[in-house]
Amino acid sequence: MIIKNKLMIIIKIISLCLLLCFSLTTFWYYIYRVKVDVDFCRQQLAKTDINKDFFDFIDQQAINATNPLLWETIEHRDEIFQFSITQKMRKDPVTYLGDVLKVISSSKYDENQKMSAIFPMKYLSVKHYLCVMDTTNKAYEQGIINKRLLQEVISPDPYYGIISYFWWLPDWQERFKKHADQLYSQEYIQFILTGGQFELFPLKS
Structure with a gap:
């Protein structure tokens, strides 16, 4: 015994x-x-070949377009996936990464267009999503995007995206903290950096 x-x-x-x-x-x-x-980001932004169907969709989402999907008025974010192009982006987001980075970093596109491009990228792997965070932080510093778009990209989402799982990753934390103090209180920043968001929604998909 x-x-x-x-x-x-x-x-x-x-x-x-x-x-x-x-x-x-x-x-x-x-x-x-x-x-x-990390260097994959620069390579994607420098790509010269583009996905025409993606940019046709982005043109249709301009505020002054005929019938855009307005992010200010939609009831549920999954409405973005009613389009065939966004369904493709969700299934294979890295194929469209370079195109999305171009939209984020250009003053040619309005907030509605940028949001329509950004949201399907939440299905990227974390190593590729860092590209989106880098480009977004830089665009914010240049005055190309506003705080709402910055918040959409850098903050863990309780219902969508991979980054809620990687709050502990030093590379993600570095990018999150870069301008977080312009969006949140220090208490909430610490809540995010210690995994609070993930603990609230551990079974998100």
Whole structure:
């Protein structure tokens, strides 16, 4: 009986050690992957080939267009996915990343167009979403986008997007903190940086 109890204790210790090793490996894996792929952002922004169907859609979403989907009036954000192009973007967002970065960084497009481009990008992997955060922070500094759009990009979303899972990631935190004090109180910033948003909505998709 004593031997059996000791064996169970040893098994539990080994299991805990394996779990800890797995957690640390996963943590460093994501950090490494993100740091390696940050330069991908500049490559996407420099792309000369564009997706015509995407830009046709963006033109249709201008405030002064015939029948745009107005973000100020929609009841549910999933309405954006009524279009075939946005369904494609949700399934394969990285294909449209370069086009979206161009829209964000250009003063040619209005707030409604930028929001229509940004929202499907919430389905990017975290390493690629950092590109969107970098471009958005820069556009905000240049006065190309407003606080509402900045908030949409940098803040964890309780219902959409990958970044709520990665509040602990140093690369994400660095980008979030860059202008967060212009949007939120210090108390709320700390709430986000310590995983509060994720704890409120742990089962989001």
